[in-house]
Amino acid sequence: MKVTLVKASATDEDVVQAARVSTQGLESLGSDTKPAGLINYLMRDRHGSPFEHTSFTFLVEAPIFVAREHMRHRAGWSYNEESGRYKELEGVFYKPGPERPLVQVGKAGAYQFESGTPAQHHVVDRDFYSSYSWAFQHYRGMLDRGIAREVARMVLPVGIYTAYYATCNARSLMHFLSLRTKADGAKFPSFPQEEIEKVALQMEEAFGNAMPLTYLAYANNGRVAP
Amino acid sequence: MKVTLVKASATDEDVVQAARVSTQGLESLGSDTKPAGLINYLMRDRHGSPFEHTSFTFLVEAPIFVAREHMRHRAGWSYNEESGRYKELEGVFYKPGPERPLVQVGKAGAYQFESGTPAQHHVVDRDFYSSYSWAFQHYRGMLDRGIAREVARMVLPVGIYTAYYATCNARSLMHFLSLRTKADGAKFPSFPQEEIEKVALQMEEAFGNAMPLTYLAYANNGRVAP
Amino acid sequence: MKVTLVKASATDEDVVQAARVSTQGLESLGSDTKPAGLINYLMRDRHGSPFEHTSFTFLVEAPIFVAREHMRHRAGWSYNEESGRYKELEGVFYKPGPERPLVQVGKAGAYQFESGTPAQHHVVDRDFYSSYSWAFQHYRGMLDRGIAREVARMVLPVGIYTAYYATCNARSLMHFLSLRTKADGAKFPSFPQEEIEKVALQMEEAFGNAMPLTYLAYANNGRVAP
Amino acid sequence: MKVTLVKASATDEDVVQAARVSTQGLESLGSDTKPAGLINYLMRDRHGSPFEHTSFTFLVEAPIFVAREHMRHRAGWSYNEESGRYKELEGVFYKPGPERPLVQVGKAGAYQFESGTPAQHHVVDRDFYSSYSWAFQHYRGMLDRGIAREVARMVLPVGIYTAYYATCNARSLMHFLSLRTKADGAKFPSFPQEEIEKVALQMEEAFGNAMPLTYLAYANNGRVAP
Numbered sequence: 001m002k003v004t005l006v007k008a009s010a011t012d013e014d015v016v017q018a019a020r021v022s023t024q025g026l027e028s029l030g031s032d033t034k035p036a037g038l039i040n041y042l043m044r045d046r047h048g049s050p051f052e053h054t055s056f057t058f059l060v061e062a063p064i065f066v067a068r069e070h071m072r073h074r075a076g077w078s079y080n081e082e083s084g085r086y087k088e089l090e091g092v093f094y095k096p097g098p099e100r101p102l103v104q105v106g107k108a109g110a111y112q113f114e115s116g117t118p119a120q121h122h123v124v125d126r127d128f129y130s131s132y133s134w135a136f137q138h139y140r141g142m143l144d145r146g147i148a149r150e151v152a153r154m155v156l157p158v159g160i161y162t163a164y165y166a167t168c169n170a171r172s173l174m175h176f177l178s179l180r181t182k183a184d185g186a187k188f189p190s191f192p193q194e195e196i197e198k199v200a201l202q203m204e205e206a207f208g209n210a211m212p213l214t215y216l217a218y219a220n221n222g223r224v225a226p
Numbered sequence: 227m228k229v230t231l232v233k234a235s236a237t238d239e240d241v242v243q244a245a246r247v248s249t250q251g252l253e254s255l256g257s258d259t260k261p262a263g264l265i266n267y268l269m270r271d272r273h274g275s276p277f278e279h280t281s282f283t284f285l286v287e288a289p290i291f292v293a294r295e296h297m298r299h300r301a302g303w304s305y306n307e308e309s310g311r312y313k314e315l316e317g318v319f320y321k322p323g324p325e326r327p328l329v330q331v332g333k334a335g336a337y338q339f340e341s342g343t344p345a346q347h348h349v350v351d352r353d354f355y356s357s358y359s360w361a362f363q364h365y366r367g368m369l370d371r372g373i374a375r376e377v378a379r380m381v382l383p384v385g386i387y388t389a390y391y392a393t394c395n396a397r398s399l400m401h402f403l404s405l406r407t408k409a410d411g412a413k414f415p416s417f418p419q420e421e422i423e424k425v426a427l428q429m430e431e432a433f434g435n436a437m438p439l440t441y442l443a444y445a446n447n448g449r450v451a452p
Numbered sequence: 453m454k455v456t457l458v459k460a461s462a463t464d465e466d467v468v469q470a471a472r473v474s475t476q477g478l479e480s481l482g483s484d485t486k487p488a489g490l491i492n493y494l495m496r497d498r499h500g501s502p503f504e505h506t507s508f509t510f511l512v513e514a515p516i517f518v519a520r521e522h523m524r525h526r527a528g529w530s531y532n533e534e535s536g537r538y539k540e541l542e543g544v545f546y547k548p549g550p551e552r553p554l555v556q557v558g559k560a561g562a563y564q565f566e567s568g569t570p571a572q573h574h575v576v577d578r579d580f581y582s583s584y585s586w587a588f589q590h591y592r593g594m595l596d597r598g599i600a601r602e603v604a605r606m607v608l609p610v611g612i613y614t615a616y617y618a619t620c621n622a623r624s625l626m627h628f629l630s631l632r633t634k635a636d637g638a639k640f641p642s643f644p645q646e647e648i649e650k651v652a653l654q655m656e657e658a659f660g661n662a663m664p665l666t667y668l669a670y671a672n673n674g675r676v677a678p
Numbered sequence: 679m680k681v682t683l684v685k686a687s688a689t690d691e692d693v694v695q696a697a698r699v700s701t702q703g704l705e706s707l708g709s710d711t712k713p714a715g716l717i718n719y720l721m722r723d724r725h726g727s728p729f730e731h732t733s734f735t736f737l738v739e740a741p742i743f744v745a746r747e748h749m750r751h752r753a754g755w756s757y758n759e760e761s762g763r764y765k766e767l768e769g770v771f772y773k774p775g776p777e778r779p780l781v782q783v784g785k786a787g788a789y790q791f792e793s794g795t796p797a798q799h800h801v802v803d804r805d806f807y808s809s810y811s812w813a814f815q816h817y818r819g820m821l822d823r824g825i826a827r828e829v830a831r832m833v834l835p836v837g838i839y840t841a842y843y844a845t846c847n848a849r850s851l852m853h854f855l856s857l858r859t860k861a862d863g864a865k866f867p868s869f870p871q872e873e874i875e876k877v878a879l880q881m882e883e884a885f886g887n888a889m890p891l892t893y894l895a896y897a898n899n900g901r902v903a904p
Contacts (some may be wrong), residue, residue: 004249006695009687009733017684018758021737023765036533046640049524052756053845055687055733059699065310074300074529078717078730078847079697084291085419087701096377101253104374112616113374123371126416127364134360138353145349148330148339150419151322154291154385155357165696167731167847169756179498189500193311193376232469235461235507242459244617247511249539272857272866275750278530279619281461281507285473298727301753304504304621306470313475336610391470393505395530395619405724414724455776505856517762520742536743548829556826565826569731575823579816582834590809597801600782600791602871603774606743607809611832613718645828 001094001195002061003144003202010054012168012213015039018050036213043217048226051171052076056206057078058166062199063094065158069180069196076172080162088143091136092161094126100194110191132157170211174218175225177204189221227320228287229428236280236396238439241265244276262439271441274452277397277440278302282432284392288425289320291384295406295422302398307390310379314369317362318387321354326420336417358383379402396437401451403430408436413448453546453647454513462473462506462622464665467491470502488665495669500678503623503666504528508658509616514651515546517610521632521648528624531564533616536605540595543588544613547580552646562643584609625669628678629656637675679772679873680739681880688732688848693717696728714891721895726904728847730754734884736844740877741772743836747858747874754850761844762831766821769814770839773806778872779799788869794801810835848889852896853903855882865900 016035019042024093042050048106060070071079082089102116102124116124135155142152168176180192180200208215218225242261245268268276286296297305308315322328328342328350342350343360361381368378394402406418406426418426434441468487471494476492489561494502512522534541548554554568554576569575587607594604620628632652644652660667670677694713697720720728726825738748749757760767774780780794780802794802813833820830846854858870858878886893896903 006731007687007692008743009685014685014735021758021841021843022761045316046271046642049756049758053684053758055734055845055847057692057731063380064294068294068297070729071297072305074303075345077300078727079298080699080727080731083700094380096380100377101335102373102377104376111374116373120371120373122379123368124373127368128381131361131364135381135383138357142349142353145346145352147328147346148337150330151326151328151350153288154322155354155361157361157381157383158290159380163699165699165731166400167733169733190498221247231460232505233466240509241458247532247615247617248535272868275530275532279458279509279532279617281619281621282465283505289598304501306501306505308471309474390472391473391505393621395507416724434466480852515832516746516836520746522747523746523749524753524757529752531750546832548832552829554825554829558830563826564825568825572823572825575820576825576829579820580833581815583816586812587809587833587835590805596800597798599780599794599798599802600789603778603780603802606741606772607776607806607813607835607836609813609833609835610742 001066001198001202003199003206004059005206006057006059006165008056008206008210010056010210011122012211014054015042015050015170015211015214018053019047020086022050036216039213040217040220043214043221043226046224046226048171049064051226052169054170054211056168056173056203056210058171058203058206059163060199063159063163064162066196066199067164068158069193070166070199072175073172075175076169078167079164082162084156085150088149089139089153089160091158093128093132093157094159094161094195096124110189120211130157132159161201170207170214171225173203173207176200177207178223178225183220183223185219187224189226227292227424227430229425229432230285231432232283232285232391234282234432234436236282236436238265238437240280240366241268241276241396241437241440245273248276258344262442266446268441269440269447269452272450272452274397277400277452278395280396280437282394282396282399282429282436284429284432285389285400286425287389289329289385289421290405292422292425293388293390294384295419296392296425299398299402300303302395302401304393305390308388310382312377313383315365315373315379315386319354319358319383320385320387320421322350336415352384358385396433396440397451399429399433402426403433404449404451409449411445413450453518453650453654455651455658456511457658458509458511458617460508460658460662462508462662464491464663466506467502467622467663467666470505473501474502488668491665492669495666495673495678498676498678503626503678504621506663508620508622508625508655508662510655510658511613511615512618512651513613515611515647516614518648518651519614519616520610521645522618522651525624525628527627528621530619531616534557534595534614536608537602540601541591541605541608541612545584545609546611546613546647548576558562560603560626562641580611584611620668622659623677625655625659628652629659630675630677635675637671637674639676679876679880681745681877681884682737683884684737684843686884686888688734688761688888690889691727692721693728693731693848693892696731697725700728710766714894718895718898721892721904722897724902724904726849729852729904730847732848732889734846734848734851734881734888736881736884737841738844738877739839739841741837741873742840742879743844744841744869744874746836747871748844748877751850751854754847754853755843757842760840762834764765765832766827767817767831767838771806771810771835772837772839772873774802779849788867806837848885848892849903851881851885854878855885856901856903862900863897863900864903865902
């Protein structure tokens, strides 16, 4: 899972400026209010629109099953993904590492994870390798025989890496983060799959760097998108 | 590819009523205009909003690679899909039939397809079967050893069937149809993959049955979403 | 403020069906779970998408300043409004009644309202009448002299009544209600203007009638849109 | 009507980069294709998503009736507007100038405009002045008597100036331009009101400056949003 910030047009000042358009003349939140206080007020009382005048573009390299979860986020998100119809896919696959918990326990909707035994880790290593390499061999074989890319790719697993551009604003990003990360102090529980959380955490870091006051207000107000 | 219309609240009269709210009192398009003429005018001059007060809900059963293309349609679409995290997936896979053209010719962005030789069809039959069954065998094997569903599913191919609810309005449906079907008389070219076109054509039929005047206007005005 | 439910395709069963597509096979929330429990779980843990496969269409008659606030809601809402360019507007205006509080106290962003003195109510009665009738007289006078409707209407006040179709799904409706009503037990505060709250409360009633279990879950979980 | 470009993160190169993520490896449109050719191909064949990884933020000062038309554009647009609930509005109003055609002729949906007689222009001058000043006098009078801003503003006309931040991407901007400007060579007719067209034309200029190749492709392909 690799997330690269391609570009950002997103600062705390953008939020302040947009909010001031609405409230200029507002005594207690007017030009005297400090940016940190204004942003915290907007977050706490869920005035979301001032956070939308911002833009982040990321390049994400992640397996298809992660891309699929990501692209369910529609409002305020734009995507362009590598196409298996237009290009031959490279044989790069995601394999759970030794630290990846393999066993889910507890009840549905709120699973907990446990590491799993050495034997289980061994099975995963072996079966992923066997399954991925078998599929890719068939993919390449069919291409070699002149089968169209859009047909041959059907045998490729959802664990194969894809790449996509994802553009969002600070509000849609916070909505994504609130659902795809878990953190102490979150007002609402979320149970993201570990792999998409790794994507989200890298975006969270870029967000915090670009908009420190907004990020602080988000973290301090229960990690709910305004 | 199987599309079931779960429910629809969508008639030509819905469009007429919504348009009349805007234009009531409008002499030449007012209460005297026949519905067919009003709808054709709205379509031709691209007044899209009156078509939005309608709703179709479909149950789609299709391979993951089709669902992935479908869910890129964000505006005016809602989805709920079977989850490989929550349930054990069944081993039902899509395999190109003997009539499915296998060879792409021509230039990128405007591929044409040719049937392919008997040898190529044989390769596809053999390799799909081999690849799919190998992957599924590993999936089941890992589940049997207690590996979490969300991990084991990573080896499953994008050709496995999934199921999802998709809800849209007539405008977002026409936008989808304009990009995912090809038809004589279309003002803009499109090059959908055959499998998603099969989904789209079943939706097109349900659309034509529910809203015959709207469908006629769509077909007669270059199949451009208004 | 008058809200008429034009049509609805929205039941608690729609939510259950959509959720079951995702979770079928899920032991603890599967086919044995009662609808009320499933819906409450979806609301509490903010699984919003199952609520989107529903549709409400309302005809709203309200002043322009209310329509302006309403139409700021973009995601999951569709609108068609009476057009002052295409039709001659009728002289129907909103005037605050004797029970409408006229005086705001307290700090910005969290105003409280007080009734106001009889003298203040008298001023409002007199000035609204004077201002509205003067504006409408000029509007009609300009139309009589052949001035285009789209020009003459510029002098009309935002208190004049307009009419519009508004279509939404249960999720976008709950988001609207959470911002445009205030209620005991709401997890987040909101300070809607009284007139749009009157629109929202009529929609809330239609919502509760159509989807009683969903409404109950909304009310019991802090009136936050999932 | 005054439009100020607050900031832009939008270049032709952004489009090229996003498209290349999809098509890298694509022979005929790959790394050898010149940006102008690639962008023209995307526009012509209506591949819209690569244009979305861009962002423009404008400050618009325009009358309420223009803002109302503008804010009907929902997909890909964000707004923050001056609030008549939170601040006292200034008495700045829009009045049609001597060059503003006053008389509409022809049929509904495709009106033509004629200048109007000197007498008609005189009536407009007089009646706008009279109506605007009367309304504003009452607004101020009610404020002076302690009536809440959110009540007193109801008498203000839709011709009063408001200010708002509007953020969009290149695709949503082109959609707006295609509906709110008229131009030779447009594939679909549009009949925008003159005042919103003045807003749109200023945005069109900023768009052309920031993304000259994209703008050229838009202009050369019938001014249809991809």
